[in-house]
Amino acid sequence: MHALTRIALAVSLLGAAAMTQAKPLVVCTEASPEGFDIAQYTAATTADASSETLFDRLVDFKPGTTDIEPGLAERWEVSEDGMTYTFHLRKGVKFQTTDYFKPTREFNADDVMWSFMRQYDAKHVWHDKAQHGFPYFEAMGLQNLIKSIDKVDDHTVRFVLNRPEAPFLRDMAMGFASIYSAEYAAQLEKAGQFEQLNFKPVGTGPFIFSRYTKDAQVRFKANPEYFGGKPPADGLVLAITLDSNVRLQRVRAGECQVALYPKPDDIPAIRKDPNLKLAEGEALLIAYVAMNTEHKPLNDVRIRQALNLAFDKNAYIKTLFGEGNAVPAVNPYPSTLLGYNRDIQDWPYDPEKARALLKEAGMEKGLKLTVFTRSGGGPTNPNPALGAQMLQADLAKVGVQLEIRNLEWGELIRRAKQGEHDLLFFGWAGDNGDPDNFLTPNLSCDAAKSGENSARWCNKDFNALLDKARASQDESERAELYKQAQVIFHNDAPWIPLAYPKLFNVMRSNVEGFHLSPLTNNNFATTHAK
């Protein structure tokens, strides 16, 4: 063969080899993970790099939904009184093999026990090794809810609760309930390297931890032994790209295949770009204005209704979120969740009627209120200053003078908890797709006492419905109870519900298999670029 022909053949073979070599999926994310021991953290970026990638749970959310499907438990039973949950574990599941851990046994009940007992039992060796504590486990009150956790046999685990709690199963699908290897923990404990659990994770999930270069990238290899099947991408790279403009430019230039959370302003241009596509859906988010019902005259329902009537919500959404980027909120949780009451009509924009109601309440001479809002934007409030000014302008038309106070987020939370505000722009991100996860923390009487319920609104009938729904195992009964609760909420108007923001991720048009989760976590186990 002629030398030149040989070279040409070699080059083309090399090229072909390069073309067929599977590449990792590159995802531009918005922040560094706080660590990899997800039970210690709450941020979605940390969940993306740990619970969604490295770990599994007893039950999981079906991709792109808030429905439950089997995970490491292949089936489960709930006792009639709703207080005992028995999980039957999947057999043959392997923990990941890495250069720092080689498992000698398959997943079993000991791993489940270790994962929960270190959070539940204050005397557990690992309990105080978590320097951040277990914020989710603690914040959700699981310490008080769970009576006992028992290993029935190697493949069966039983949770006994102190009271029936319907959302419990969904709680078990959340990141903090990820299952760790007890064998790996024992290895670390023996070596006295407790902190390594946070830096060198081992789970059963679709990807294997490879390397974290601080603030730059997290690299994972596909797990060939994953019980759900090896992921189609050869690996996963989370490229940490703080600025949303830069994330968009990177996906445009092909440096990433997926870029998370583009700015609402950029959505129209993305739609027009033939090289890109959007994944969009309603997030588990709600934006609202809470009215402090302990402050006069906001303790008068007529005033609260009048403020609902006086605010042009559609103009607000169009200006702040952009056309099509959020849905007007009517009820206290998004429409994708159980028992959403579609019969309730939203308060119309009706300044005349608002003025009449104010007059009826003896406020015809007008009134002065303060509104607290955050200084920096967030998913539930992209432009806090502008939003507050729009509310101020609309309320001025009905004789309500609004003083705007811009506060930094941490300070806003602190003051809101103390009830210093009259009105408060706030939001809530749901975690487990259960209506209770929106209602109890934000609107229950207990939350009014602790200050979490920023309307400081305590309605006994509403609260009784929440308690009853939480105790019921019957989904249709729960749905009915929540519908009734929403009617009370609407009529008593402790909030001006603002918007259900939509969630967007942008990707190259050749990306397939991505399911946008309303839970704001991202799982790439089935995603790849063609």
Place this chain on the structure above:
Amino acid sequence: MFSFIARRLGLLIPTFFGVTLLTFSLIRMIPGDPVEVMMGERRVDPQMHAEALHRLGLDKPLYQQYFDYLSNLAHGNLGESLITRDNVWHEFTTLFPATLELALCAMIFATVLGLLAGVIAALRRGSLFDHGVMGISLTGFSMPIFWWGLILIMFFSVQLGWTPVSGRIDLLYDIEPKTGFMLIDSLLSDEEGAFMDALHHLILPSIVLGTIPLAVIARMTRSAMLEVLREDYVRTAKAKGLSPARVVFIHALRNALIPVLTVLGLQVGSLLAGAVLTETIFSWPGVGKWLIDAISRRDYPVVQNGILLIATLVIVVNFVVDILYGFANPRIRHQR
């Protein structure tokens, strides 16, 4: 000379204390604590909040926290990040090579181009080139870095496709960080083309970070050169019949460099300050981005000690420049 160095060293101590006190109090003046910020929109139960603050040692009185901080510093202990629980010194040394690599490239870019532009502008005083250089340098000096970075990305990376958008190297290269300097690590790795790719990734961030120092150096060189070119000894050199290049580069530029040297020292501070924004735009994992993140997460030990380390660095560089300056210009070290 000894008394000159002793005087300079004496100034370091109050500066050092000033920095610790400022960073300690400023970060605590920002409302919100690390626990509240970590919980985000979920808010925190007051009891849990108190327990978490206790765990982090943030429930002690402020003066005691400050005293603990100083006493740890005296023992060479920079503490742990409240978020990652990693040692602050370890985090700093992991990230600093990225910042240094970028700063050095930006400095080389700014110095070479700045000196050249300044000298030519001075030699052609009043020409179109002179006005052009001065106009552009004024614009460069006033340019908001964030905006400038995005403009360059839009044009060179997205429109023309000449340069990468951000990052230190193409993400398909899996380079093990050995030294932390990507240019060196990519050379040490077996990955073909990695070094050139890393170099390619340095172009835009270096230009963005180097723009302000470039403008300053160009203007400074120009005015220093103009002054020196008027000196008698330059006229004498010219009269002696020396070649114009020899007059400019050996006689004039060498003396004009003295004030430029001071400016270079001062620019180290501005490079590190500029790195905060440049690193954010270019997803450059250096100490600037690290500090921004730490401030937003109220990671007190990282903010305090990170700024302290950078301040120390700036102080040391300026100290060295002062000494060099003293050597170069004997009048300085004899000043009382």
